[in-house]
Amino acid sequence: MSGEAKRKPPGGADSLRPEALLRHAEDLREPFAGRVHERVTQRAYAFAEETACACVSKGPERGNSERLFDRLLTSRITGIPVMVGHLGIVFWLTIVGANVPSAFLAGILMEEGGLTGWLAAYLGIESAPAFLSFSVYEGLLALFAWLHAPAWLTGFLVDGVYLGLAWVVSVMLPPMAIFFPLFTILEDLGYLPRVALNMDRFFRAAGAHGKQALTMAMGFGCNAAGVIACRIIESPRERLIALLTNNFVPCNGRWPTLIMVASLFVAASFPAGMTSLVTVATLVFVTAVGVAATLAVSFFLSRTLLKGVASSFTLEIPPFRRPQIGRVLYTSFIDRTLFVLRRAVVCAAPAGGLIWLLGAIPVGDGSAFSALRELLDPVGMAIGLDGVILIAFIFAIPANEIVVPTIIMGYMQGNRMMEMDDPSRLFLDNGWTLTTAVCLLLFSLLHYPCTTTTLTIWKETRSIKWTLLSNVIPLVAAVGACAAVAAVERIWG
Amino acid sequence: MAEAERSKSRGAVSLADLKPGTAAAVSHLRLDGLLYRRLLDLGIVEGTAIEAVYAGPSGDPVVYRVRGAHVALRKADASLVMVVPGVGDLDRPARAPADGPTRSMPKPRAETPPRAASDEDMLTVALAGNPNTGKSTVFNALTGMRQHVGNWPGKTVMRAEGRWEHVGRRFRLVDLPGTYSLLSTSVEEEIARDFVLFGNPDCTVIVADATCLERNLNLVAQILQITGRAVVCVNLIDEAERRGIGIDITALGSLLGVPAVGTAARTGRGLDALREAVFGVSTGAIATRPMILRYDEDLERAVDELVPGVEASLPGIPNARWIAMRLLDGGDHRLVEEVRNGILAEPSGRTGAASLPSAAPPAGREPGR
Numbered sequence: 001m002s003g004e005a006k007r008k009p010p011g012g013a014d015s016l017r018p019e020a021l022l023r024h025a026e027d028l029r030e031p032f033a034g035r036v037h038e039r040v041t042q043r044a045y046a047f048a049e050e051t052a053c054a055c056v057s058k059g060p061e062r063g064n065s066e067r068l069f070d071r072l073l074t075s076r077i078t079g080i081p082v083m084v085g086h087l088g089i090v091f092w093l094t095i096v097g098a099n100v101p102s103a104f105l106a107g108i109l110m111e112e113g114g115l116t117g118w119l120a121a122y123l124g125i126e127s128a129p130a131f132l133s134f135s136v137y138e139g140l141l142a143l144f145a146w147l148h149a150p151a152w153l154t155g156f157l158v159d160g161v162y163l164g165l166a167w168v169v170s171v172m173l174p175p176m177a178i179f180f181p182l183f184t185i186l187e188d189l190g191y192l193p194r195v196a197l198n199m200d201r202f203f204r205a206a207g208a209h210g211k212q213a214l215t216m217a218m219g220f221g222c223n224a225a226g227v228i229a230c231r232i233i234e235s236p237r238e239r240l241i242a243l244l245t246n247n248f249v250p251c252n253g254r255w256p257t258l259i260m261v262a263s264l265f266v267a268a269s270f271p272a273g274m275t276s277l278v279t280v281a282t283l284v285f286v287t288a289v290g291v292a293a294t295l296a297v298s299f300f301l302s303r304t305l306l307k308g309v310a311s312s313f314t315l316e317i318p319p320f321r322r323p324q325i326g327r328v329l330y331t332s333f334i335d336r337t338l339f340v341l342r343r344a345v346v347c348a349a350p351a352g353g354l355i356w357l358l359g360a361i362p363v364g365d366g367s368a369f370s371a372l373r374e375l376l377d378p379v380g381m382a383i384g385l386d387g388v389i390l391i392a393f394i395f396a397i398p399a400n401e402i403v404v405p406t407i408i409m410g411y412m413q414g415n416r417m418m419e420m421d422d423p424s425r426l427f428l429d430n431g432w433t434l435t436t437a438v439c440l441l442l443f444s445l446l447h448y449p450c451t452t453t454t455l456t457i458w459k460e461t462r463s464i465k466w467t468l469l470s471n472v473i474p475l476v477a478a479v480g481a482c483a484a485v486a487a488v489e490r491i492w493g
Numbered sequence: 494m495a496e497a498e499r500s501k502s503r504g505a506v507s508l509a510d511l512k513p514g515t516a517a518a519v520s521h522l523r524l525d526g527l528l529y530r531r532l533l534d535l536g537i538v539e540g541t542a543i544e545a546v547y548a549g550p551s552g553d554p555v556v557y558r559v560r561g562a563h564v565a566l567r568k569a570d571a572s573l574v575m576v577v578p579g580v581g582d583l584d585r586p587a588r589a590p591a592d593g594p595t596r597s598m599p600k601p602r603a604e605t606p607p608r609a610a611s612d613e614d615m616l617t618v619a620l621a622g623n624p625n626t627g628k629s630t631v632f633n634a635l636t637g638m639r640q641h642v643g644n645w646p647g648k649t650v651m652r653a654e655g656r657w658e659h660v661g662r663r664f665r666l667v668d669l670p671g672t673y674s675l676l677s678t679s680v681e682e683e684i685a686r687d688f689v690l691f692g693n694p695d696c697t698v699i700v701a702d703a704t705c706l707e708r709n710l711n712l713v714a715q716i717l718q719i720t721g722r723a724v725v726c727v728n729l730i731d732e733a734e735r736r737g738i739g740i741d742i743t744a745l746g747s748l749l750g751v752p753a754v755g756t757a758a759r760t761g762r763g764l765d766a767l768r769e770a771v772f773g774v775s776t777g778a779i780a781t782r783p784m785i786l787r788y789d790e791d792l793e794r795a796v797d798e799l800v801p802g803v804e805a806s807l808p809g810i811p812n813a814r815w816i817a818m819r820l821l822d823g824g825d826h827r828l829v830e831e832v833r834n835g836i837l838a839e840p841s842g843r844t845g846a847a848s849l850p851s852a853a854p855p856a857g858r859e860p861g862r
Contacts, residue, residue, distance in 0.1 A: 018832050021802045025820035028795040034525065036792070036822040037676055041533040041711070043786050045541070048560075048710035051748050056706055057739035070556075071547060079550035197565050201551040204567065210554070231649055234527075234679055312528040312570040314535060317556055317563040318625040319704060321732065324759055460649055 066320055073194045083198055084284060086191070090182045091283045095259055096276055098174035105170035110137040110163060137166065156356050160409075164352020167405035168344045171256045176340060179255065180332040183220060188323035192217050196315055199291075203310070206295045207302030209238035210313050212245075216294065219249035221336060223453040226251075227460055235311040240466060241298045243457060247449040247474045248293040250286065252340050253400035257444045258286055260404050264424040265437035282441075290445050293477060305469075343452070344401035351395045351402050352409060359413045369413055383479055384439030384486035386431070393443065398451045403444065435489040439482040446478035508543065509572035513555070516544040517576035524573040530824065532574065534674035536560040536708050543576060561705035615663045616775045619688050621716060622700030623709050624671035627728045629653075630758040631700050632668045635768070645684050652684075659768045662776065667694070673708075675715050678825050689719050690811055695775035697723045698767070703733035703740055703755065713749065714786060719815050721783035723751045724770045731757035750782040795821055807832065 029036065072078050100122055107118040115132040119125040134142075140162060144154040186192070196213040203212050211233050219226025226246040233239040250258055262282035267275045302308060358369035369391075376387035392406035411430050427436075448471040449457070458467045505520040519541040522529055536559055537543065544558040554565040566574075620635075622628040633640075636655025645652045653668040669688055670681035689697055699716055701709035706727065713725055727740060746753035752770040756763030773779030787793065799817035803810060810816055819825045820832065 018806050018834075021799075021806045022820065022829060022832060024802055025799055025817075025823065028799060029821055029823050031791070032795075032821070036818075037530055037824055038522075038533055038538065039788065039792060040676065040818065040822065041674070042538045043788050044711045044714040045536050045538055045560075045707075047714050047784070047786060048536070048707045051710055051745065052707035054748060055741045055745040057741070058737055067546075074547065074549055074556075076548075076550050076552070193565075197549045197554060197556070200549060200554050200565075200567070204553075210565075210567070228649075228651075231651075312567060314528075314531050314570075315554070315565040316535075316625060317565055319563075319732075327759075 069320060070194070070317075073191070074197050079198045083195060084288075086186065087287060088280050088284050090179065090186075092276060092280045093182060094175050094179045094255075095263060095279055095283075097178045098259075101174040101177075102170055105173065106166075107135065109135060109166035109170055111135050112138065114138070137162065152360065155360060156353055160353040160356025161349045162352070164348040164355070164402065164405055164409065165345055167352075167408065168348040168401055169341070171260065171404060172344055172401055173337070173341055175255060175259060176252060176337045177333065179252070180221065180336040181329055184328045184332040184336075185323045185325070187217075188321065188328060190318045190320050193315060193317050197317065200315075202295050203298070206298040207308065207310050208241050208295075208298040209233045209235060209311065210315060212238070212242040212294075212298070215242045215246060216249045216291070219246045219251060221252055222340065223247055223249065223251045223449050224456040227453060227456045230460065237302075237306045237308045238311060240461070241301050241306055243460060244301065244466065244470050244473060245294045245297050247453065247470065248290045248297065248446060248477075250290055250445055251400065251450075251453075252336075253344070253450065254403075254444050256401065257403045258283060258441060261437050261440050261444075262286070265427065265432065265434070266441075268424055269434060286441055286445055289442070293446060297473060297477065340401070344399050347396075347399035348402045348405060351406055355395070355406060355409045355413075367413070369410070373410070382486065383443070383482035384435050384489065385443060385482065386436070388430070389436075389440060389443075393447060396450075397448075400444070400450050433489075435485060439485050442481045442485065443478045446474055446481055448475050448478075505575040505577050507572045508545075508557070508566075508574035508576050509555070509568045511543075511545040511555075511576060511578060513545045513547050515578060516542060517578040518542055520575045520577050522574055524570075528570055528573075530676065530678075531673075534676065534711065535562070535564055536711060537574060560708040562708045615665050616695040617692070618664050618666045618771055618775060619669055619692065619694040619697040620666055620700065621669045621685055621689065621697055621712065622671060622726075622728075623673055623702065623712055626671070626700045626702040626709065627758055628671055628700045629668070631698075631726060631728055631756065631767075632666065634758040634761060634764055636666055648680055648684060650680055650684055657768070659772050662772060664771065664775070666698075667692070672712065674712060675719075676819075676822070676825070678827060683827060686719075689716055690815070693811070694720075695722060696771050698726050698771060699723055700726045700728050703727045703730045704736060704738060706740060714784075717749060717751065717783040718786060718818075719812050721751065721781045722774050723781070723783065724767065724774055725749055725751060725753040726767055727753060727755045728758055730755040731760065731762065748784065750784045752779060752781070792821075 032039070073082055103118050103121070104115070107115040111117060112135070113133055114128070114135040116128040119128045119132065137158070140158045141154065144158060192214055195217060196210060199213040200210040203210055212230075214232065215226050215229040218229040223246050226249060227243055230239050230242045230246065233242055259279070263275065263279040266282045267278040270278045302310075355369065358372065359367045361368040363371040372391060373387035376390045380386040380388075380390045388407055388410035391410055392403045395406045396403045408426065411426055448454075454467060454471060457470045458464075461467060506517075508517070508519075511517055519537055519539055521539055522532060522537070524532075541559060546556045546558050546563060548555045549565070553568045555568065555571060556563050556565045557571075620628060620632055622631075632653060632655060636657050639657070640653055640655040642651065642653045644650065650670055655666045655668075657664050657666070667688065669685040672679070672682045672685050675682050675686040675689070688694065697716060697720055699713050701713060716723060725745070727742060727745070730740070733740060740755065742753050742755045752774060754763055754767045754770050756767055758764065770779065774781060788796070796814060796817050799821060800813050803813040803817045803820070807813075807816070816828070816832075819828050823829065
């Protein structure tokens with residue numbers, strides 16, 4: 001390079017040509033031995049020092065309490081436990097806080113007797129006023145009957161579309177409205193960089209970037225947002241790793257499924273007083289499995305398809321900042337809760353209608369739905385699930401939020417009204433065991449990303465290969481994990 | 494490396510060996526490439542006081558305090574930074590090394606091209622700043638709900654744009670990616686640099702964190718080398734007060750040669766003054782005299798020698814001195830590539846917005862003559 005640079009001296013008409021200019025620059029650069037950037041920066045910082053000296057009355061230093069906090073959040077002994085504790089508290093508040101409003105919404109929207117059951121259970125009011133003792137669902141049925149609407153229309157619109165919507169709203173809205181603000185507060189406080197600091201050694205060992213933990217944290221809210229957050233990782237190799245594994249962090253669309261299965265099923269096998277504790281423990285464990293899967297797949301990728309060593313990075317640890325509660329509530333409700341809810345509603349309405357239609361179309365002895373269910377049952381059974389659950393996961397490709405509503409509607413085929421006082425009976429009646437619950441948790445945690453996330457991955461990578469892999473890798477992991485659990489169950493019991 | 498030998502004799506050890514709670518002065522960096530540039534941009538240069546504060550759960554990475562900011566580095570990376578323990582004094586800004594650059598205060602340049610009447614009545618304002626300075630809060634506070642979010646053309650980097658009105662003038666605010674520098678050539682820095690350099694903003698607002706002003710002043714100084722039509726927004730001023738940090742905003746403004754405004758964007762404090770300053774600078778009502786950094790003689794001589802070539806081969810370039818410095822550095826491969834292909838010669842074509850010839854100081858007032 002330098003040999004060529006010296007060939008032509010600068011000056012004259014030649015200097016008008018860019019090539020000559022660049023050669024001239026190379027010549028002039030030589031005596032500085034690659035330290036121009038350093039000297040320019042040194043000069044800028046010398047100015048910064050002088051200016052700060054003249055204008056800042058006291059050097060910035062973090063207070064003792066702040067240092068203590070930092071130690072608590074990141075030290076050898078307390079760092080990881082405090083992190084897990086935070087996660088547990090957020091889950092606990094979400095579950096406990098969402099119970100009552102969820103039941104309230106379910107009462108208003110779709111239960112027999114409207115709010116009668118809710119008033120009795122939570123307020124001790126035995127005789128509900130008449131205007132509260134029927135639900136919107138019952139109201140709609142009455143309206144359609146009064147209009148003499150044909151049975152198929154009532155079935156499609158009320159039992160299909162409407163019930164799908166009602167389920168999504170009552171199951172999803174309360175936990176999201178609690179989870180998102182709590183998470184945003186932690187984000188505002190400046191906790192996420194500390195999490196990245198805690199997690200760095202694992203990512204380093206997996207050959208991944210230290211900032212991958214930050215992208216995962218965004219994935220808790222929404223995997224599509226997590227995938228976009230991977231932009232903070234500069235190295236293309238490590239960015240792809242983060243992008244391909246973001247799906248292993250359960251996003252908001254999957255929390256309702258995980259919470260419901262954990263509370264109704266796993267916790268049900270423990271004494272009543274321990275329900276929320278067991279639910280929280282299950283969710284923390286599921287999250288840990290997701291993190292472990294992320295690290296394992298990152299490790300695998302960085303030794304096969306995306307070979308390389310972890311690149312260096314610098315991570316700024318900002319001071320703790322007081323969260324702006326008002327803004328947090330506003331933005332997390334408008335930007336996150338309503339956004340995700342809208343998406344769920346948009347997907348749930350057609351899914352609800354479609355399931356009702358499949359149930360109404362006769363095929364052979366039964367309906368199209370039962371035919372599909374029988375077709376998928378063997379596959380489902382092999383991995384500890386069943387045909388209806390698989391149908392639900394197929395229907396939920398556009399939005400994971402509708403898995404549980406679809407499963408319930410699948411099992412409810414033929415029955416009109418659902419028993420809300422004990423939803424787990426519906427699952428028990430359909431042959432669920434603890435294995436089914438565990439496999440459903442694993443499948444929901446690990447399976448392919450939703451359409452939005454897949455599209456985002458395509459937009460970010462512009463590569464069919466990586467977009468495909470971002471779906472295939474999780475699917476293989478999910479099927480593998482569930483098949484393993486099912487096999488263990490078959491051998492042991 | 495000759496410097497390595499020199500530092501060994503001065504008792505330098507690797508930064509990774511520094512025990513938490515102890516301070517040192519940076520002697521030199523034994524690395525190159527991107528990390529080298531990043532560390533420089535964070536202010537880890539020769540003579541800088543640095544303290545190991547605490548370590549993560551596994552003892553690695555370690556968090557270091559440098560220029561008022563906390564930065565985590567993996568040990569493998571920190572081991573390439575050589576330091577002299579027990580020298581740095583962190584509670585005052587670090588002393589510059591004896592063999593550092595000349596330290597005369599810069600002479601302000603009497604430049605700042607007054608912008609002729611704009612072709613559209615909308616004035617364009619760029620919003621630059623380090624990450625974690627509350628830049629997006631400033632953005633939201635200035636523009637309210639009138640925002641448009643998308644990507645920078647051809648880049649996977651978010652671009653936000655918003656509007657506001659002040660004294661009958663309409664302003665368009667373009668949020669640039671948060672960066673520590675404009676010199677390390679990450680995609681974000683290229684975008685920010687391109688917009689400040691070629692986008693011809695009527696004003697560039699540089700958001701700086703009041704709790705960590707020294708580190709933020711690096712980017713401020715860099716941007717002032719490119720454009721004088723700037724306003725420095727010292728944000729989080731309430732946070733600084735809570736920590737007992739006082740900032741003489743007036744003195745800061747006069748040292749920088751551009752208006753400085755203290756703000757607490759979260760509470761809305763100082764925003765009116767900020768709008769007023771932006772209005773003044775972008776309409777030309779406030780004349781700025783941005784400080785220009787003078788480098789060591791050898792560097793200055795090399796730049797001076799390169800400037801005529803830059804002006805000749807890239808006529809109408811907005812800031813030949815800055816381009817010359819970047820070409821001398823040579824680390825900005827994309828800039829080199831663009832010079833080679835002559836793309837830089839038509840800055841107006843890059844942004845779509847019509848640029849004014851008078852905005853290019855080296856070309857003279859009447860380029861047509």
